[in-house]
Amino acid sequence: MNFDLHALEAVLLTIVTASTPLLLAGLGELVTERAGVLNLGVEGMMVMGAVAGFAVALTTGSPELGIIAAALAGAALAVPFGVLTLNLVANQVATGLALTLLGLGLSGLIGERFVGQPGVRLPHLHIPGLSDIPFFGPLIFGQDLLVYLSLALAAVVSHVVFRTRLGLVLRAVGDNHASAHALGYSVIGVRWGAVLFGGALSGLGGGYLSLAYTPQWVENMTAGRGWIALALVVFSSWLPGRLVAGAYLFGAVTILGFFVQGLGIGVPSQLLSSLPYVVTIVALVVISRRRGAARADTPACLGQSFVPDR
Template structure:
């Protein structure tokens, strides 16, 4: 087998592309979970973001309009979730499942008239000279704006969550909502904003899939990425920067499958396609060996809060 160093860059570029939607969705979920809300509806918000994003981008022929619509789609979905879990204090697991089931149906309804249509992918950065550098040029200076935004977002959220007073308040609400409430912190307001932010990120992640990763809409195109992003949050121990490392790992596994298929290795395609899901389980097992008491999770995660005035 001959080896072309240019191939390494190609593979790395595909890894980055596979990692980006996972990272975007995971960052939003990190914020929501740090505030104590477990939103299992990630998959549903993502798929709605993907379909609304593509529908609007196609109708207006503008990627930016599509992105804004997709983000709004994710936010509206998360608002439904917030009403249920924060307003009505329903069980967060059940509400998240409801959101995913509803989102799949809604997204397929929205996208129905757009199946099979194509548009060109989101524009990529091009800096004369730098982007043309051999081996690393296109990897570092030739990605599309989703990728750069995802990295910026990771840094911004990481700083805000860990280094600012507002971030500290949000984490405190997630650790112990009762003491937060007794100190006069608006627990439900903070949780609402955190959930809406998570919805925006999931919507954006969905847009990336339908506007850049595969620039078309197809039903169920998220293929469990929302659930993998949830596992990524656990993997990252609720820390944004670790989510970046995890996303690259998960992206790498997905690409490994593609690479094997491309090389014609005689392994069933179904086995390769199941690798991301099997990896997720294995990663969760390895993590639990390290942290068997679940001490890393926010202490109030998943618990409904009913203020006693």
């Protein structure tokens, strides 16, 4: 029995590391979409975060600096997106796609000399006593910094969006930009803030991949996680609490795939690798069907450009 408990603990720990990048990127996109902006460039900003985090951590030896670099890289890539969609009112879908294509290309170019190099791993927290509690210790008190940060951020985002004036303005801009503008709020300004926040968190999510999940750089290492994060935002009905649940559910599905593979059951590895993508499609279908025609919780101005009429 003791052995089983250890195995379960190991599985749960990997589920946490697989879920955290999805949660971080999803939270960023949730805020962006709450402001009425659809940024399909999550995958590109994540992969830039991954390469920047890895490169800075490797050259400075500090994974913490790597994390900061990852967030900055994600936000930096969000800047051209903001200029195009907010200031030049370009199509958000097309610009987001451009961002993903650019991010994948640029990260590949930058990361070329880091391929195959051993990375720096983000240390796990160790609180003497607490972290040593069997089973629960490592799970609750022995994660790395970003795991706690991601969960704390989910709580903060939830509070800010629903319990503060800033959140009210954010939702007003996303639900009815013309009224928000008429009330004197700077629609473009709020959206810029949301886009940069989204970029920084996507970058963090990517940095988590190259600093904690698998501390190395592999081209396209995000492998569609940015898109899964986008799906998770829809899945969560734009609610941070449900996003946490969704991210962990997806983390669990991914790890379950690896686990089944480890058991040596004669299932092709490709079938298990495709599991997260198939589950994403199924989840999208289920959630869209359930919500049906009443799309009340979608930000009403999602994807629409705003031109102030002075």
